[in-house]
Amino acid sequence: MATTLLILHGLVAVALLGAITHQALATCAPSNAKPLSFFGRFRAVPGAGFTNAVVILYLISWLLGAVVYLFFKIDVQPGLERDRHWHALGFFDLKEDFVAIGLGVLPAYWICWRSPINGQSRQMRIALTLLLALIVWWGFLVGHIINNIGGFGW
Amino acid sequence: MVMPVPAFHRFVFAFGAAFALFYAIARARGLALFTVYPSQGIVLFGMHRSRDVADPVLDFLAPEMYWYGWIASAAAGAVAVGVIAALLPARLCRFWAWCGWAVPVAAMIACVYLTIPWFRL
Numbered sequence: 001m002a003t004t005l006l007i008l009h010g011l012v013a014v015a016l017l018g019a020i021t022h023q024a025l026a027t028c029a030p031s032n033a034k035p036l037s038f039f040g041r042f043r044a045v046p047g048a049g050f051t052n053a054v055v056i057l058y059l060i061s062w063l064l065g066a067v068v069y070l071f072f073k074i075d076v077q078p079g080l081e082r083d084r085h086w087h088a089l090g091f092f093d094l095k096e097d098f099v100a101i102g103l104g105v106l107p108a109y110w111i112c113w114r115s116p117i118n119g120q121s122r123q124m125r126i127a128l129t130l131l132l133a134l135i136v137w138w139g140f141l142v143g144h145i146i147n148n149i150g151g152f153g154w
Numbered sequence: 155m156v157m158p159v160p161a162f163h164r165f166v167f168a169f170g171a172a173f174a175l176f177y178a179i180a181r182a183r184g185l186a187l188f189t190v191y192p193s194q195g196i197v198l199f200g201m202h203r204s205r206d207v208a209d210p211v212l213d214f215l216a217p218e219m220y221w222y223g224w225i226a227s228a229a230a231g232a233v234a235v236g237v238i239a240a241l242l243p244a245r246l247c248r249f250w251a252w253c254g255w256a257v258p259v260a261a262m263i264a265c266v267y268l269t270i271p272w273f274r275l
Contacts, residue, residue: 066222069219069221070190070192070219071192073192073217073219074192074193074217077217078217084275086272086273086275087272087273089272090269090271090272090273093269093272094265094266094269096221097177097181097262097265097268097269098262098265100177100221100224100225100228101173101174101177101258101261101262101265102258103173103225104169104170104172104173104174104177104228104229104232104258105170105173105174105254105255105258106170107166107169107170108166108167108169108170108254108255110166111162111163111166111167115163124251124254124255127255128254128255131255131258131259
């Protein structure tokens with residue numbers, strides 16, 4: 001049960017990571033990138049088309065993570081404490097904090113992308129999209145490290 | 155051209171800012187709306203520590219979780235602030251929009267500060 005949910009959580013996170021990275025680069029990257037380069041094509045997506053997907057994937061990922069967290073607390077965390085993986089636990093604490101803050105930002109992010117663009121809303125779009133991208137990347141990397149910590153030999 | 159901003163927009167921006175602020179406060183002060191004991195499948199209203207009622211060395215038998223309670227506390231406070239913001243004049247929308255990303259960034263920095271003890275162990 002926990003393993004199935006964790007794999008699902010990871011798969012949704014991969015999709016979310018792709019969507020938010022595409023959108024963040026499409027929003028922020030300089031417009032003089034060569035259109036035929038990989039970078040040029042990567043950012044040449046219509047950013048607004050990712051908004052609903054990002055919101056839905058974030059919510060699903062958060063929900064799955066919140067359920068898996070129950071198993072983590074009982075089965076995994078005591079082992080990490082016993083083996084003195086304090087840094088990993090600190091990074092995981094930050095992950096849960098960042099993800100929670102991202103949850104609160106999600107409605108504003110959605111509204112920004114739904115509103116007609118002007119100077120102020122463009123800045124808001126960039127700020128909130130970068131913030132969510134940072135949160136998603138942090139959550140993904142830390143989750144990956146915690147999942148694989150047994151193989152790191154720390 | 156200045157477009158009228160619906161009250162819902164003000165609610166949403168204020169909600170995002172207040173949620174982050176209240177989450178950081180709840181995290182710092184331990185203000186969880188409820189406490190979850192996953193190994194027992196129990197949810198208790200308010201903040202409870204196993205070691206307050208049992209020997210600290212037995213704490214691992216009933217690990218408590220506050221994260222869900224912190225989120226609930228932050229959401230409850232943020233809804234109240236959002237409603238107030240929606241009732242305030244529309245000219246404050248620029249302020250709420252600015253808060254909508256600046257306060258979450260500040261709250262994340264505060265959370266980094268609160269996590270430092272883990273890295274001193």
